[in-house]
Amino acid sequence: MKIAPSILSADFAKLGKEVAAVDAAGADYIHIDVMDGHFVPNLTFGPPIIKAVRASSDKPFDVHLMIDPAAPYLQEYADAGADIITVHAEADKHIHRSVQVIRGLGLKAGVSINPGTDESVLAPLLDDIDLILVMTVNPGFGGQSFIPSQLEKIRRVRAMIDGRAIELEVDGGVKPDNIKSIADAGADVVVAGSAVFGGDGGYEAAINALRAAAG
Numbered sequence: 001m002k003i004a005p006s007i008l009s010a011d012f013a014k015l016g017k018e019v020a021a022v023d024a025a026g027a028d029y030i031h032i033d034v035m036d037g038h039f040v041p042n043l044t045f046g047p048p049i050i051k052a053v054r055a056s057s058d059k060p061f062d063v064h065l066m067i068d069p070a071a072p073y074l075q076e077y078a079d080a081g082a083d084i085i086t087v088h089a090e091a092d093k094h095i096h097r098s099v100q101v102i103r104g105l106g107l108k109a110g111v112s113i114n115p116g117t118d119e120s121v122l123a124p125l126l127d128d129i130d131l132i133l134v135m136t137v138n139p140g141f142g143g144q145s146f147i148p149s150q151l152e153k154i155r156r157v158r159a160m161i162d163g164r165a166i167e168l169e170v171d172g173g174v175k176p177d178n179i180k181s182i183a184d185a186g187a188d189v190v191v192a193g194s195a196v197f198g199g200d201g202g203y204e205a206a207i208n209a210l211r212a213a214a215g
């Protein structure tokens with residue numbers, strides 16, 4: 001199980017050091033939650049901040065764009081150092097074109113769906129994407145509770161992937177006490193914000209606890 005700590009829950013006053021710390025603690029990806037205050041009711045950071053912390057880790061920058069529109073800005077996130085760019089199906093009228101553009105930039109293309117979005121929207125994209133991000137909270141904030149109804153959706157998305165080289169990433173409310181059910185449902189990667197940054201036992205212990213609980 002790959003662990004992608006979300007820096008949304010990190011200490012923004014020392015973001016570069018936080019990125020380096022979770023890298024050293026064993027993170028597989030650095031999950032970067034970009035929010036525009038329009039697609040979601042929160043505003044976080046954009047290309048300049050991503051550029052500023054790029055040198056703090058060589059791990060893949062897993063950039064989750066919770067912005068609408070996203071298409072006009074894909075080049076900027078590529079230039080800032082993204083390795084994976086994930087766009088929300090709900091925020092793009094031409095999602096197929098956007099995944100083509102992301103791949104054309106030499107990056108991995110991800111598509112995310114909110115808890116209220118049916119996975120069938122992914123069907124036309126399965127041969128053009130590298131990652132599916134299933135939201136298990138309504139996007140905008142860290143520290144929310146996992147929405148149990150999404151477990152079935154994870155199973156259905158796993159079936160849709162059907163052996164393709166697409167990573168299934170789960171995002172929102174992942175904790176040691178639910179990660180096994182998420183892994184069993186078919187997740188390859190989990191995002192963990194508050195589970196990693198919110199504890200007091202250190203980042204390595206938190207990441208190891210998640211991996212151990214995943215089985």
Ligand code: DX5
Nearest residue numbers: 139140142143172173193194
């Ligand atoms: C929510 C973000 C998630 C969030 C995860 O909109 O996309 O990545 O930061 O944080 P936790 O793991 O605390 O739910």
Ligand code: ZN
Nearest residue numbers: 033064171191
């Ligand atoms: Zn996210």
